[in-house]
Amino acid sequence: MVKRGKLEIMRDILGIIQENKNLIKSTPLMRKSNLSSARFKEYYNLLLERDLVKEITDKNNDKHIILTEKGFRFLEKYSSIVDFIDEFEL
Amino acid sequence: MRPFLEPFFITGLGTEILYSFIIIACSLLVYFSTKELYELSSYKGIKYFRLSFLFFAIAYFFRSFIKFVLVFFNVRAIHEFSPNIFMPMGSLTLVLFMYFSSMALFYLLYSVMWKKWNGNSKKIYLLHAIAIVISLLTAISGEPSFLLLINLFFFVLVSFIFYIAHKNFKDKKKGNTLYAIYMLLFVFWMLNLIDILVPSFLQGFQLFIYLASSGIFLAILYKVLKKTGN
Numbered sequence: 001m002v003k004r005g006k007l008e009i010m011r012d013i014l015g016i017i018q019e020n021k022n023l024i025k026s027t028p029l030m031r032k033s034n035l036s037s038a039r040f041k042e043y044y045n046l047l048l049e050r051d052l053v054k055e056i057t058d059k060n061n062d063k064h065i066i067l068t069e070k071g072f073r074f075l076e077k078y079s080s081i082v083d084f085i086d087e088f089e090l
Numbered sequence: 091m092r093p094f095l096e097p098f099f100i101t102g103l104g105t106e107i108l109y110s111f112i113i114i115a116c117s118l119l120v121y122f123s124t125k126e127l128y129e130l131s132s133y134k135g136i137k138y139f140r141l142s143f144l145f146f147a148i149a150y151f152f153r154s155f156i157k158f159v160l161v162f163f164n165v166r167a168i169h170e171f172s173p174n175i176f177m178p179m180g181s182l183t184l185v186l187f188m189y190f191s192s193m194a195l196f197y198l199l200y201s202v203m204w205k206k207w208n209g210n211s212k213k214i215y216l217l218h219a220i221a222i223v224i225s226l227l228t229a230i231s232g233e234p235s236f237l238l239l240i241n242l243f244f245f246v247l248v249s250f251i252f253y254i255a256h257k258n259f260k261d262k263k264k265g266n267t268l269y270a271i272y273m274l275l276f277v278f279w280m281l282n283l284i285d286i287l288v289p290s291f292l293q294g295f296q297l298f299i300y301l302a303s304s305g306i307f308l309a310i311l312y313k314v315l316k317k318t319g320n
Contacts, residue, residue: 074131081136084317
């Protein structure tokens, strides 16, 4: 199995959130992302830091994860980013 | 001493302004059109690539300033200034021009090498140090053969590192095109440096250098705009 790159993993996590109508809890997100708990935490914190996702709390006090505007934009632009990196061997 | 702003220089200055405008505009367009890709991805390779073109733009700004000063004071090279108040000003501009020029090329190299160097950011400090040494040596020495030698060393160093990077490119076909473009960029950048440092060395070839350099920057801009979708 080919190891996924950092950007690809970020895209996969953001894609899962989008497919879940932009609302998902962290446990199913971790399960669907096929990452170990430690790796998931690392990526999740990265996405929060980069303002690609944010946490919201509903009236039952349950935490959910949603995409930010920047997160949606990342998904839109993902193929351009990868194409650009490949084109200039960055 | 030639008469101030003789016709040759007026024509030359017009060409210089147009040439600098093309290069600075291309470099800044590359820098700003890749802004969103970097902001979204925070990818280091894109960061160094962008910095390279920002430094090319700044270097060209100083290059234009040097050319303007040479025309204004009616001398052929910075080192021909008599030691008066303008000598330190000319030398300082030369140091800045050489530093930004060297770093522009080093950032471009670093953008393709950073992964092979394991993202070790200490190497970038080493490259800054080399750029500072090159720029200081250039400003201190007025000896044309020494200046040519420094630039030859610089060119060999850049070409060698880039050749190693090229051997590891993932896509050989695309990699060869990129290698050719970057090598031409290095060659013509060196000729641009020599044109500033030892103007008599390339006398008569300036227009060819300007046209070729503009073509290379326009080709890179075209590739960037095609990929960024701007």
